[in-house]
Amino acid sequence: MEELRDCFVEELSRIKENDDRLYVLVSDSTSTCRIKPFMEKYPDSVINTGIAEQNMIGIAAGMSLGGTIPFTANAAPFLLGRSNEQVKTDVCYSNTNVKLAGLNPGFAYGSLGPTHHCIDDISTALAFGNIQIFAPCDPEETRQITRYAASYEGPVYIRLDSFKADNIHKASYRFTPGEAVVIREGRDISLITLGTIVHEAIRAAVALEEEGVCAEIISLPSIRPLNPEGIIKSLQKTGAALTLEEHSTHGGIGALTSEIILDNRLDCSLKRGGVPAGYFAEAAPREVLKKMYGLDSDGIISSVKEILSKMK
Amino acid sequence: MKNPFALSAEETGEKAKKIRRNIIEMNSNAGAGHTGADLSETDILASLYFNLLRYNINNPQDPGRDRFILSKGHGVGGYYCTLAEAGFIQKSLLSEYLGSSAKLPGHPVRQKTPGIEFNTGALGHGFPAAVGMALAAKKTDASYRTWVLLGDGELEEGSNWEAAMSAAHFRLDNLTVIIDRNTLQLADRTETIMALEPLPDKFRSFGFHVIETNGNSPELFLKAAAGAMKTVGRPSVIIAKTIKGKGVSFIEDQAAWHHKIPVGDEITSAIRELE
Numbered sequence: 001m002e003e004l005r006d007c008f009v010e011e012l013s014r015i016k017e018n019d020d021r022l023y024v025l026v027s028d029s030t031s032t033c034r035i036k037p038f039m040e041k042y043p044d045s046v047i048n049t050g051i052a053e054q055n056m057i058g059i060a061a062g063m064s065l066g067g068t069i070p071f072t073a074n075a076a077p078f079l080l081g082r083s084n085e086q087v088k089t090d091v092c093y094s095n096t097n098v099k100l101a102g103l104n105p106g107f108a109y110g111s112l113g114p115t116h117h118c119i120d121d122i123s124t125a126l127a128f129g130n131i132q133i134f135a136p137c138d139p140e141e142t143r144q145i146t147r148y149a150a151s152y153e154g155p156v157y158i159r160l161d162s163f164k165a166d167n168i169h170k171a172s173y174r175f176t177p178g179e180a181v182v183i184r185e186g187r188d189i190s191l192i193t194l195g196t197i198v199h200e201a202i203r204a205a206v207a208l209e210e211e212g213v214c215a216e217i218i219s220l221p222s223i224r225p226l227n228p229e230g231i232i233k234s235l236q237k238t239g240a241a242l243t244l245e246e247h248s249t250h251g252g253i254g255a256l257t258s259e260i261i262l263d264n265r266l267d268c269s270l271k272r273g274g275v276p277a278g279y280f281a282e283a284a285p286r287e288v289l290k291k292m293y294g295l296d297s298d299g300i301i302s303s304v305k306e307i308l309s310k311m312k
Numbered sequence: 313m314k315n316p317f318a319l320s321a322e323e324t325g326e327k328a329k330k331i332r333r334n335i336i337e338m339n340s341n342a343g344a345g346h347t348g349a350d351l352s353e354t355d356i357l358a359s360l361y362f363n364l365l366r367y368n369i370n371n372p373q374d375p376g377r378d379r380f381i382l383s384k385g386h387g388v389g390g391y392y393c394t395l396a397e398a399g400f401i402q403k404s405l406l407s408e409y410l411g412s413s414a415k416l417p418g419h420p421v422r423q424k425t426p427g428i429e430f431n432t433g434a435l436g437h438g439f440p441a442a443v444g445m446a447l448a449a450k451k452t453d454a455s456y457r458t459w460v461l462l463g464d465g466e467l468e469e470g471s472n473w474e475a476a477m478s479a480a481h482f483r484l485d486n487l488t489v490i491i492d493r494n495t496l497q498l499a500d501r502t503e504t505i506m507a508l509e510p511l512p513d514k515f516r517s518f519g520f521h522v523i524e525t526n527g528n529s530p531e532l533f534l535k536a537a538a539g540a541m542k543t544v545g546r547p548s549v550i551i552a553k554t555i556k557g558k559g560v561s562f563i564e565d566q567a568a569w570h571h572k573i574p575v576g577d578e579i580t581s582a583i584r585e586l587e
Contacts, residue, residue: 062444
């Protein structure tokens with residue numbers, strides 16, 4: 001098992017070995033992004049802007065226009081929330097080559113409460129123009145997405161969870177921007193999810209299998225770009241979808257899936273799992289919140305049964 | 313790299329007059345624009361583009377060029393007319409300002425206009441980006457200088473003070489911040505809306521080398537800039553005292569002319585005053 005942030009930092013070190021243009025900007029978030037190993041190797045390539053996230057993003061944009069490749073790394077709630085206009089204008093609209101890593105998104109900060117939750121970042125980033133949005137689910141995918149972000153010329157947002165995980169993907173897996181990844185094939189329902197909730201979905205699918213329900217799992221590591229074909233194919237096959245995300249049900253991948261269903265006139269039942277639109281998540285431990293919002297494996301199993309029973 | 317014109321202060325002043333005439337004509341033709349802001353900054357922009365900034369007109373993206381950001385993006389009219397005068401864009405393009413072709417929009421867009429480094433319009437964004445440009449130069453041993461022009465009312469945005477703190481912290485002596493201190497913002501005097509004074513003391517306490525000068529005199533402004541460029545170990549700010557609407561008597565120093573344009577006889581009167 002590996003912590004995804006460590007994989008991110010390790011990969012940054014690897015990239016820096018071959019590309020001196022890479023710099024990491026933190027807003028006093030050195031421990032949040034576990035940057036120490038990189039910092040020990042490249043002390044002059046980590047820039048701490050202090051607790052000033054708006055300035056950090058502006059500086060990153062300016063640095064990219066000075067010929068460097070800046071990665072920013074700070075807590076997700078203080079990225080697109082605090083620096084909304086800087087991301088919109090300095091990064092997206094100015095088309096600067098800035099990579100934004102939003103750490104510990106969703107309700108990873110649990111009991112610290114809604115000031116520290118980030119359940120609106122996908123919605124916000126999707127509403128901006130000109131930014132690619134990624135959410136890795138395991139160590140291998142984290143490394144590949146980090147590598148891709150550094151090589152891509154333009155704005156990137158990586159929704160990077162704090163999570164220790166085993167690899168779901170094999171070493172032969174190749175992250176492809178735009179691709180909806182089938183993690184497990186099924187016929188009865190499509191579980192569409194992202195990031196670390198993919199692991200909950202797998203646990204749920206294994207348990208459901210024993211009860212004769214065969215769930216397909218689609219992971220969305222690439223929220224933008226997104227080629228909808230993989231999702232369409234799955235929904236045409238199963239006719240039922242459950243979306244799962246540590247995000248508001250407004251504007252996240254649940255909303256994205258409902259748009260795909262409508263745009264393509266698919267005959268498909270849909271339940272959107274997440275924090276109900278219009279509400280903050282409670283200030284409670286993450287595992288409690290996962291249960292509360294039906295995002296743990298038990299909750300996923302219940303939702304699947306509910307959807308399938310309604311379809312009968 | 314050198315400034316391709318290297319004009320004297322007097323010649324720069326003549327360029328500024330020409331730019332001002334173009335501003336009046338362009339804004340009147342467009343039927344919109346921020347005339348007061350455009351005329352306020354003209355001598356500063358002329359000093360930058362015809363004397364101070366080192367750039368290659370045949371390759372505006374030359375990595376060694378000096379960087380300039382117009383943070384007060386609403387002053388884009390003065391900026392376009394300066395860029396046209398310097399040869400970055402065709403003068404004939406000025407007739408498309410704010411027009412349906414969307415080639416010269418109401419705020420600077422770097423993807424559309426050669427010479428523009430950064431998209432602004434929302435206030436308080438240019439200074440942090442300029443810090444980033446100057447910091448990148450320090451990190452990569454590049455010799456370009458970074459200049460950023462801010463409106464004085466714009467200083468009410470808190471992001472500027474985050475940037476000021478970091479510019480001094482990173483000892484960015486390759487950065488010069490210019491404040492277009494015309495004392496007027498959209499609604500009224502800056503000191504009535506949200507007092508900025510004692511502005512020099514504020515910047516001094518943030519660790520800046522502070523230079524106060526007349527921003528409508530190329531001669532004095534160029535002297536101030538020379539002082540900024542000699543400063544070692546800390547960033548400089550030039551508080552350039554200007555008159556909003558400078559050069560046209562009936563536009564000067566009036567908040568109402570923030571985004572008003574001359575019409576009818578006003579156009580000929582304005583041009584006559586600028587001959």
